[in-house]
Amino acid sequence: MPxxxxxxxxxxxxxxxxxxxLGQLAGESMQTWAEFSLYGVNIPIAILIWLxxxxxxxxxxxxxxxxxxxxxxxxxxxxxINWLIKPFTMAFFAWVFFEHLYSAVIAPEMAGEYIxxxxxxxxxxxxxxxFVWSYLTxxxxxxxxxxxxxxxxxxxxxxxxxxxxLLGITDITIPYETLAVSVFVFVVxxxxxxxLTHRFFMQRKGEAWFKSVFLPRLKPFSILALxxxxxxxxxxxxxxLIEQPLxxxxxxxxxxxxxxxxxxxxxxxGRKLRLPHAICAPASMIGTSNFFELAVAVAIALxxxxxxxxxxxxxxxLVEVPVMLSLVALANKWRY
Numbered sequence: 001m002p003x004x005x006x007x008x009x010x011x012x013x014x015x016x017x018x019x020x021x022l023g024q025l026a027g028e029s030m031q032t033w034a035e036f037s038l039y040g041v042n043i044p045i046a047i048l049i050w051l052x053x054x055x056x057x058x059x060x061x062x063x064x065x066x067x068x069x070x071x072x073x074x075x076x077x078x079x080x081i082n083w084l085i086k087p088f089t090m091a092f093f094a095w096v097f098f099e100h101l102y103s104a105v106i107a108p109e110m111a112g113e114y115i116x117x118x119x120x121x122x123x124x125x126x127x128x129x130x131f132v133w134s135y136l137t138x139x140x141x142x143x144x145x146x147x148x149x150x151x152x153x154x155x156x157x158x159x160x161x162x163x164x165x166l167l168g169i170t171d172i173t174i175p176y177e178t179l180a181v182s183v184f185v186f187v188v189x190x191x192x193x194x195x196l197t198h199r200f201f202m203q204r205k206g207e208a209w210f211k212s213v214f215l216p217r218l219k220p221f222s223i224l225a226l227x228x229x230x231x232x233x234x235x236x237x238x239x240x241l242i243e244q245p246l247x248x249x250x251x252x253x254x255x256x257x258x259x260x261x262x263x264x265x266x267x268x269x270g271r272k273l274r275l276p277h278a279i280c281a282p283a284s285m286i287g288t289s290n291f292f293e294l295a296v297a298v299a300i301a302l303x304x305x306x307x308x309x310x311x312x313x314x315x316x317x318l319v320e321v322p323v324m325l326s327l328v329a330l331a332n333k334w335r336y
Contacts, residue, residue: 012325015227019234020242026235034236038181044232046185051225053131053186055218057194059141071143074270074279078147081266081287082125083158090122090258091115091166097254105250110308116167117312118254120299123162125151126289129324130282131190132226133289135219136328137335139282145191147286155291163298230321251315259323263288267331281331289324292317 023030036043094115098106106114126148134144201210266287270280295313303309 011227012230012322015230016234016322019231022231023235024242030235033232045229048225048229048232049129049132049186050190052129052135052222052229053190054193055135055215055222057131057141057145057190058197058218059135059194059215071275071279073273074143074275074283075147075150077266077270077273077275078283078286079150079154081262081269081283082151083154083162085265086125086258086262086287087119087123087162087166089261091119093254093258093261094118094122097250102250105246113303113308114251114312116303117295117299117307117309117316118258119166120163120295120309121255121290121292121313121316122258123159123166124155124291124295126286126291129320130286130289132222133285133324133328134282135222137281137285137331138278139285140276140278143279144282144286147282151286155294159294226321233317233321247311248315248318251312252319255312255316255319256323259288259319259327263327263330267334277331277335281335284331285324285327288327289320290316292320 033044034042098111098114098118099108102111130148131141131144133139134141198210201214205214263284266284267280270283275283292313295316296310299307299310299313
């Protein structure tokens, strides 16, 4: 493994520390960047996520997508975990921690909002960052694309009823603009760019050059964009982390537990189904990761910018990258 990738955990830790420091030094100007968004999607973060996803999309041979239907087990596993298991286990962990284990430090009237924020994360399976996790675990890019695309369609019809069921709210206003923009920016645009790039270089340079020269040169950009995203996320929330370290830690514990629980359930179910690594790894990552842009936007719309629910969704963003990187390393270690 190359030097840079071998010590990825170290670079992540340095980016977290640097991000918090940058947030403190930049002050209000950092808040300006945090609020620079379109329909609830932060523009700087969107650009960096696009750079992370693009190298994955470039690898897709669209002729191989037709072969996905021959191996439906991976799709069925993804849908089962995302929509029949994950929302309910997230609600359970949130209820246990915020309603009971934290009852001495969190008032009962506030516990409900913390639970609501966790539920919003649990009902929003990943649509963007999963391409990065799939890329880092050598997942099948065509299969990952199909898994994500089907999840995007299901979110349109299942998100509101599930959130309503788990929160007991029936008049939820979902920001469909945020959902549409996120799908367009994080899936459609890099997908088209990857398709055009793939066709251009395959015709001009050939398959051997494309795989042995172009793709290796492209891979560092994905990892650098990942680290830059982490730097910005922690810079945006540096003040909250320093001002409320205890509550951040308390929120992070059930979210982290849920992440590892869902990963292990999906991973071992995939192995039981004899799924190949290139399908099992992305399936596990999709269930574990979250569509945090949507969760944050809905939490703000329902409960307000400064609400405990919104804070939980933001902590979910901060927890996700380090946790997912540890699971990427675990999936690669267990590959054989």
